[in-house]
Structure formats: C-alpha cells, structure tokens
Amino acid sequence: MSKIRAIVAGPRGKMGREALRMIEKDETFELVACIDRKHDGERVRDIEGLPALEALIYTDPETCLMEVEADVLIDLTTPENGYVHTKWAIENHIRPVVGTTGFSEQQLRELSTLCEEKGIGAVIAPNFAIGAVLMMQFSKWAAKHMPHVEIIEKHHDQKLDAPSGTAIKTAQLIQEVRSSQSQGHPEEQETHEGARGAEIDGMRIHSMRLPGLIAHQEVIFGGQGQTLTIKHDSHDRESFMSGVKLASEKVMSLDQLVYGLEHLLD
Numbered sequence: 100m101s102k103i104r105a106i107v108a109g110p111r112g113k114m115g116r117e118a119l120r121m122i123e124k125d126e127t128f129e130l131v132a133c134i135d136r137k138h139d140g141e142r143v144r145d146i147e148g149l150p151a152l153e154a155l156i157y158t159d160p161e162t163c164l165m166e167v168e169a170d171v172l173i174d175l176t177t178p179e180n181g182y183v184h185t186k187w188a189i190e191n192h193i194r195p196v197v198g199t200t201g202f203s204e205q206q207l208r209e210l211s212t213l214c215e216e217k218g219i220g221a222v223i224a225p226n227f228a229i230g231a232v233l234m235m236q237f238s239k240w241a242a243k244h245m246p247h248v249e250i251i252e253k254h255h256d257q258k259l260d261a262p263s264g265t266a267i268k269t270a271q272l273i274q275e276v277r278s279s280q281s282q283g284h285p286e287e288q289e290t291h292e293g294a295r296g297a298e299i300d301g302m303r304i305h306s307m308r309l310p311g312l313i314a315h316q317e318v319i320f321g322g323q324g325q326t327l328t329i330k331h332d333s334h335d336r337e338s339f340m341s342g343v344k345l346a347s348e349k350v351m352s353l354d355q356l357v358y359g360l361e362h363l364l365d
C-alpha cells in the first residue's frame with residue numbers, strides 16, 4: 100500500500116513536534132513538507148529538536164500547498180492560520196486533517212461547503228484522543244437523562260483559545276439531546292464578572308489555565324440528590340496521535356468534511 104504523503108503545518112509547536120515523531124516512526128506516512136513561520140527552505144532535520152526528516156520547510160503556505168504533491172495536510176497551528184491553510188489545502192485537492200481549534204461556526208460551514216464543491220474529504224477534530232471522544236459521547240448520553248450540566252476544562256497556560264474546542268464540541272453534542280435550559284437560580288447575579296463561566300445554550304463552561312496541566316475536562320451532571328462526573332485527562336500529547344493517524348487514513352476515502360472523530364469510529 101502506498102504511503103500517505105503528509106504536510107505538517109506548525110512543526111515546532113507542541114503538537115506539531117509530536118506529529119513529526121509519530122510520522123518518523125510510522126511507516127504509514129511520508130513527510131513531504133512542513134509549513135512554518137520560520138526556516139524557509141531549510142530541512143526538518145536541520146532544526147534543533149526536530150526529528151531527522153528530509154522534508155523541506157516552507158514559510159509561504161500557498162506555494163507549499165500548490166507545489167508539493169501531498170495527500171493530507173495535518174494542521175496544528177493557530178485558529179487564524181489554520182483556517183487559511185485548510186481552505187488552501189482543499190482548493191489544491193489536499194485533504195485537511197485539522198487539530199487546530201478555535202474555528203467559528205461560520206468558518207466550519209464555509210469549509211464544509213468548499214469540500215462539497217471540490218468533492219474532497221476533510222477531518223476537523225477538536226480532540227484526537229480516543230478517551231476524550233468517548234467522554235463526549237458518554238456526556239451526550241448522560242444529558243438525555245440528567246439535563247443539568249456544567250463543563251470544567253483545564254489546560255496548560257500557553258493555550259490561545261477559550262473555551263477549548265473540546266468543551267464547545269461537548270456542549271454542541273449535549274445540545275442535540277436536551278432542550279435549552281439554564282442552570283442556577285433564575286435571578287442569580289455575578290458580583291465578579293465571569294464567575295459563572297461562558298454560556299452555550301444555558302450550559303456553563305469554566306476554563307482553567309495553569310502550568311503543569313496538559314488537557315483535562317470534567318462534565319458534571321446534577322440531579323436530585325446526586326451528581327455524575329465524566330472526566331478525561333490527556334497526560335501527554337502522544338494521547339492525540341492515534342487519532343491523527345486514524346483521521347489521516349480515513350480522510351483518504353471521504354468526500355465531505357467531517358467535524359469530530361466520533362464519525363470515524365466504528
């Protein structure tokens with residue numbers, strides 16, 4: 100079977116480095132290029148701390164996505180850049196596998212339409228860790244029976260977006276099974292702004308950012324005389340890599356955009 104020719108955007112980042120380590124070890128992949136903000140024209144192996152891979156680095160994403168023959172773009176950058184990379188990849192018939200979080204609903208709709216127009220697959224997954232996908236699915240099930248729910252997500256303090264993509268996706272999945280309702284006293288007032296967290300359809304999301312954390316989420320359901328907590332922890336970034344691999348394999352036979360890894364699990 101031929102290898103999946105991958106471009107990685109964000110190779111020096113925490114996730115990008117982990118993806119390169121996975122690609123180096125895994126025979127399924129061949130790294131054909133990287134998109135970075137620095138090191139134009141250099142090779143991955145020449146950059147301190149990156150694996151000994153021959154692929155060239157491009158700082159101009161448009162040139163890279165137009166010139167390099169690739170099957171997938173694995174994007175692990177920032178919301179603004181990730182969106183542009185994804186769009187250009189689809190336009191150049193390279194299938195995006197996007198871990199970058201923080202895209203708006205409007206952007207997701209636009210990318211989905213573009214995939215339909217081009218007849219090309221894409222995977223955008225706010226969380227590639229299988230345990231996190233199960234945590235979201237279990238939460239959706241629980242919300243049917245226990246609709247009072249709040250989400251606490253905890254991440255490292257270098258994270259740019261809040262709430263996390265996983266927390267937003269969890270709230271969206273819960274929205275599919277519960278009717279809109281608010282938690283807490285109808286007349287409650289915040290004496291300190293933000294005390295009750297962000298709100299999606301009445302659900303509260305609380306975002307914690309601390310050094311020492313990686314990626315953690317608790318979904319807490321309250322009922323008469325009881326609570327249920329569904330919790331997931333990523334203790335390292337390798338936890339996301341089996342999902343990146345699965346998405347890269349599955350995207351090859353998709354002809355539309357899939358939002359969330361749950362759609363690719365049996």
Ligand SMILES: NC(=O)C1=CN([C@@H]2O[C@H](COP(=O)(O)OP(=O)(O)OC[C@H]3O[C@@H](n4cnc5c(N)ncnc54)[C@H](OP(=O)(O)O)[C@@H]3O)[C@@H](O)[C@H]2O)C=CC1
Pocket residue numbers: 108109110111112113114115134135136175176177178180197198199200201224225226227228257260339
């Ligand atoms: N779906 C999932 O399972 C997961 C998703 N994520 C998401 O992945 C993204 C990356 O996370 P993480 O690795 O922790 O973040 P990092 O900040 O460690 O890495 C982001 C990298 O992107 C680079 N970058 C910024 N702009 C560009 C650009 N224009 N072109 C190419 N590279 C660029 C940055 O470069 P520089 O260093 O110069 O700033 C940096 O190296 C985030 O959106 C995060 O939420 C994270 C973990 C799991």
Ligand SMILES: O=C(O)C1=N[C@H](C(=O)O)C[C@H](O)C1
Pocket residue numbers: 200225226227254255258259262263264265266313314315
């Ligand atoms: O930035 C991170 O680290 C993570 N981002 C994703 C998110 O926003 O949900 C996935 C995971 O939580 C790690």
